[in-house]
Amino acid sequence: MRKKITRYLAGKKFVQKIMESPAxxxxxxxHPTPRLIAGLALMVLSFIMGWPAVAALSVLxxxxxxxxxxxxxxxxxxxxxxxxxxxxxxxxxxxxxxxTLARYTLQSFLKKIL
Numbered sequence: 001m002r003k004k005i006t007r008y009l010a011g012k013k014f015v016q017k018i019m020e021s022p023a024x025x026x027x028x029x030x031h032p033t034p035r036l037i038a039g040l041a042l043m044v045l046s047f048i049m050g051w052p053a054v055a056a057l058s059v060l061x062x063x064x065x066x067x068x069x070x071x072x073x074x075x076x077x078x079x080x081x082x083x084x085x086x087x088x089x090x091x092x093x094x095x096x097x098x099x100t101l102a103r104y105t106l107q108s109f110l111k112k113i114l
Contacts, residue, residue: 006113015110023104028097039092042084050081 009015032040054074061070089095 002113009110010114015114018103018107019110019114023100023107025100025104027100036092039088039090039094042088042091044088046081046085046088049084050078053077053081 054077057073057077058070061067061073
């Protein structure tokens, strides 16, 4: 069964392309740019402002006996934290770095099984 899977994968063009051009992880060794630092800071800020704000608004809704505080405020703050996270991920070039890391991981896996 393993030999069949190996033969099948070896015949695929994307596998051949990955094996011919190795992934370069040197960009992870470079000093972080201000844009990367700002993006990561925004991503951390989104976590800090997301769930604690939802918890605080829920407590306030119970405290003041006004459920609309939680009904309106919680989804709004959560959506805002999501937008901040997406902007931070874009600034930090997360899709680029994740693509490079995924390519390296797939290449390492394929080297072991082929």
